[in-house]
Amino acid sequence: MSVLDNKKISFIGGGNMAQALISGLVSCGIQPNLITVADPSSDAREQLAAKGLNTVDPTADSTAAIVDADIVVLAVKPQVMKAVVGAFADALDNQLVISVAAGLSTEILSGMLNGYRNIVRAMPNTPAMIQMGATGLYGTDDISAEQKELATAVMEASGLVMWVDNEEHMHAVTAVSGSAPAYMFYFIESMVDGAIALGLDQEQASALAMQTMLGAAKMAMGSDDAPAELRRKVTSPNGTTQAAIESMQGNEIGRQIGEAMQACYDRSQALSEEMGK
Numbered sequence: 001m002s003v004l005d006n007k008k009i010s011f012i013g014g015g016n017m018a019q020a021l022i023s024g025l026v027s028c029g030i031q032p033n034l035i036t037v038a039d040p041s042s043d044a045r046e047q048l049a050a051k052g053l054n055t056v057d058p059t060a061d062s063t064a065a066i067v068d069a070d071i072v073v074l075a076v077k078p079q080v081m082k083a084v085v086g087a088f089a090d091a092l093d094n095q096l097v098i099s100v101a102a103g104l105s106t107e108i109l110s111g112m113l114n115g116y117r118n119i120v121r122a123m124p125n126t127p128a129m130i131q132m133g134a135t136g137l138y139g140t141d142d143i144s145a146e147q148k149e150l151a152t153a154v155m156e157a158s159g160l161v162m163w164v165d166n167e168e169h170m171h172a173v174t175a176v177s178g179s180a181p182a183y184m185f186y187f188i189e190s191m192v193d194g195a196i197a198l199g200l201d202q203e204q205a206s207a208l209a210m211q212t213m214l215g216a217a218k219m220a221m222g223s224d225d226a227p228a229e230l231r232r233k234v235t236s237p238n239g240t241t242q243a244a245i246e247s248m249q250g251n252e253i254g255r256q257i258g259e260a261m262q263a264c265y266d267r268s269q270a271l272s273e274e275m276g277k
């Protein structure tokens with residue numbers, strides 16, 4: 001039994017993020033024939049239909065995906081959102097709307113939807129593609145407890161879900177998880193380059209760096225020890241790890257990571273302001 005049983009879910013936009021979320025839903029047992037995707041690209045529709053999903057061409061019928069849906073997931077680029085939702089806004093009738101668009105506040109979205117307010121805003125990340133995502137959620141005061149559960153279930157199908165009760169915190173979610181897979185890939189890239197410089201080949205360097213990142217994250221998640229204590233347990237006095245950590249601390253890598261996250265937060269705020277104009 002799931003709160004999503006027999007619920008009809010429509011995706012507006014069938015690109016990367018929609019496909020990641022859909023694959024999570026299907027792997028959690030949601031019947032593909034309960035999912036509809038509206039996308040103007042015939043190639044995208046063909047691929048999605050081959051998976052048993054219903055597809056709709058929004059340029060032929062802008063409200064077809066909306067009218068029967070219980071949940072509508074907005075998964076188009078922020079820049080086209082206004083034009084896309086303007087075409088069906090007046091057909092909304094108590095559906096839960098979940099937007100995954102970066103930078104669009106619930107107030108901006110509500111304005112684009114002609115005042116409709118049953119809106120949850122989500123900030124997922126790309127590991128949702130392998131059901132290892134992390135998603136921040138924020139809802140307006142108008143969503144019901146049942147709709148909150150529905151939004152949780154839709155996003156939890158692709159990984160961890162975290163609600164925030166202050167919409168400004170969605171910028172922080174973007175900094176710590178939405179954009180953060182890119183930081184992790186950058187760290188892996190640098191580790192691999194470092195290992196190759198020390199004599200390993202690409203295959204050896206990649207396998208060891210990635211397994212270490214995965215193992216450390218899983219260990220930290222399953223441990224009662226704080227990350228700082230886990231780090232201490234790797235670090236023998238005057239040993240190899242101490243040399244590496246002292247080099248990082250000397251270069252203030254921790255402060256630099258904080259600065260990068262602040263830059264991400266500031267850009268998220270600025271994008272929101274630009275979108276609101």
Ligand SMILES: NC(=O)c1ccc[n+]([C@@H]2O[C@H](COP(=O)([O-])OP(=O)(O)OC[C@H]3O[C@@H](n4cnc5c(N)ncnc54)[C@H](O)[C@@H]3O)[C@@H](O)[C@H]2O)c1
Nearest residue numbers: 013014015016017038039058075076077078100101102124
């Ligand atoms: N990629 C990420 O890491 C990430 C993370 C969090 C949030 N997001 C958000 O997810 C959203 C989608 O991003 P994406 O990476 O999947 O983009 P994408 O380009 O892969 O998908 C967008 C889809 O929208 C379709 N589309 C265009 N016009 C349409 C219309 N009129 N009606 C219906 N569909 C239409 C396009 O054909 C395309 O398939 C964005 O708003 C983005 O901010 C992305």
